[in-house]
Amino acid sequence: MTTISPEALTDLLFRLADDELLVGHRNSEWTGVAPIIEEDIAFSSMAQDEMGHAQAYYTILHEQLGQDDPDKLAFLRNPDDFRSALLAEMKRADWAHALMRQFLYDTAEHIRVEAYREHPFEPLAQVARKISGEEKYHLMHARMWVTKLGNATDESRQKLQDALDTLWPYALGLFEQPQHEQPAPFDENTLRQQWLDFVCPLLQSASLRPAAEENDGQWTSTVAAKTGRYGKPSDDRLDLLNAMQQVYRIDPEAEW
Amino acid sequence: MDKPKITEQTIWDILNTVPDPEIPVVSMVELGIVQDVQLHDDESVTVKMTPTFAGCPALQMMQDDMRDALMDAGIKRVEIKVVLDPPWTSDRITDEARQKMADFGIAPPHKLHGKTDGAMIMLMEKPKCPFCESGNTHLENPFGPTLCRAIYYCDNCQQPFELFKPL
Numbered sequence: 001m002t003t004i005s006p007e008a009l010t011d012l013l014f015r016l017a018d019d020e021l022l023v024g025h026r027n028s029e030w031t032g033v034a035p036i037i038e039e040d041i042a043f044s045s046m047a048q049d050e051m052g053h054a055q056a057y058y059t060i061l062h063e064q065l066g067q068d069d070p071d072k073l074a075f076l077r078n079p080d081d082f083r084s085a086l087l088a089e090m091k092r093a094d095w096a097h098a099l100m101r102q103f104l105y106d107t108a109e110h111i112r113v114e115a116y117r118e119h120p121f122e123p124l125a126q127v128a129r130k131i132s133g134e135e136k137y138h139l140m141h142a143r144m145w146v147t148k149l150g151n152a153t154d155e156s157r158q159k160l161q162d163a164l165d166t167l168w169p170y171a172l173g174l175f176e177q178p179q180h181e182q183p184a185p186f187d188e189n190t191l192r193q194q195w196l197d198f199v200c201p202l203l204q205s206a207s208l209r210p211a212a213e214e215n216d217g218q219w220t221s222t223v224a225a226k227t228g229r230y231g232k233p234s235d236d237r238l239d240l241l242n243a244m245q246q247v248y249r250i251d252p253e254a255e256w
Numbered sequence: 257m258d259k260p261k262i263t264e265q266t267i268w269d270i271l272n273t274v275p276d277p278e279i280p281v282v283s284m285v286e287l288g289i290v291q292d293v294q295l296h297d298d299e300s301v302t303v304k305m306t307p308t309f310a311g312c313p314a315l316q317m318m319q320d321d322m323r324d325a326l327m328d329a330g331i332k333r334v335e336i337k338v339v340l341d342p343p344w345t346s347d348r349i350t351d352e353a354r355q356k357m358a359d360f361g362i363a364p365p366h367k368l369h370g371k372t373d374g375a376m377i378m379l380m381e382k383p384k385c386p387f388c389e390s391g392n393t394h395l396e397n398p399f400g401p402t403l404c405r406a407i408y409y410c411d412n413c414q415q416p417f418e419l420f421k422p423l
Contacts, residue, residue, distance in 0.1 A: 041400065045399040049310070126341040127310075137399070137421070
């Protein structure tokens with residue numbers, strides 16, 4: 001059996017948990033204001049799912065890797081210590097942007113959890129097997145909307161294409177090189193390639209053009225990834241954490 | 257009078273009286289949320305439970321309700337462990353509970369028998385309307401009022417209804 005260092009597992013689990021927590025929060029910003037009530041419900045439900053996944057990952061960090069309890073990791077950690085990707089952090093824009101982010105994020109999560117079902121770190125494999133069933137509903141939502149709007153009117157297609165052009169480099173940043181790489185086939189390069197080969201044909205079937213080229217069924221991005229998991233936190237991360245953490249920080253010992 | 261002897265079956269019977277907070281006509285046991293019961297002695301028990309969806313907001317309430325029911329029955333120490341493995345599937349819902357759900361107005365999930373290839377496939381099998389039993393229904397939204405439900409519409413009796421999602 002492959003052994004992976006606790007440092008590598010901790011780095012990976014924080015990336016997974018922080019992405020879920022922050023994108024969940026961003027999804028929840030559509031509660032009450034989505035264009036139609038079905039989407040209000042959909043984004044609120046997906047937000048709740050992603051928060052649940054974040055909690056499952058933080059629980060592994062707490063119970064297996066000696067980190068603080070999940071609430072403290074979410075609400076008391078400093079922005080510098082978060083390992084979230086820029087795609088998950090980006091502030092809410094228009095509806096096309098929200099749908100395209102959901103599509104890019106959840107296709108990547110789908111590829112990731114399907115791979116991690118067989119991860120040698122059993123607690124992670126267990127959570128991945130739990131999440132993968134739920135993620136199928138997110139994937140269905142994303143594919144349905146992107147295909148529908150991409151093939152509807154010139155205006156809807158153009159709005160999605162603009163959102164795709166904006167978000168594409170950030171989506172690639174989901175697969176940013178980690179501080180401690182996982183063994184193949186769980187390494188970021190392998191996952192990114194699987195994601196590209198999965199997502200590019202789906203975008204084509206929605207009459208959309210990703211910034212990528214195909215060669216013998218293998219896709220390569222023609223633009224570089226925008227990365228930001230490590231180092232100075234983005235303004236969007238700072239704003240989000242300030243909003244999310246401020247009440248908890250007033251009185252961390254309060255009983256809810 | 258002697259105290260009746262508490263067995264693991266007693267514990268299962270008690271848990272079978274605890275209703276699900278969101279669909280109160282079915283019990284935790286009928287939903288397949290209780291995975292295992294271990295009786296250590298007459299006064300202490302460990303219950304393993306697994307959530308339907310990981311982000312289920314009723315999870316804490318379910319644990320509290322089960323603990324209260326067991327303590328009311330005289331068990332002094334109740335430990336409730338939340339586990340994710342093996343993951344819950346809607347196939348764990350008993351046949352009786354499926355009927356109770358339908359009578360309550362929520363279409364029960366069809367059996368997957370381990371085939372969970374894609375949500376599209378999972379939701380494409382048209383559920384029978386719980387009100388008029390017509391199969392002439394269509395999906396409105398894969399998301400509903402709780403994480404575990406989807407919204408359908410019956411084209412026969414013109415009623416929206418909910419489906420407990422296959423998972």
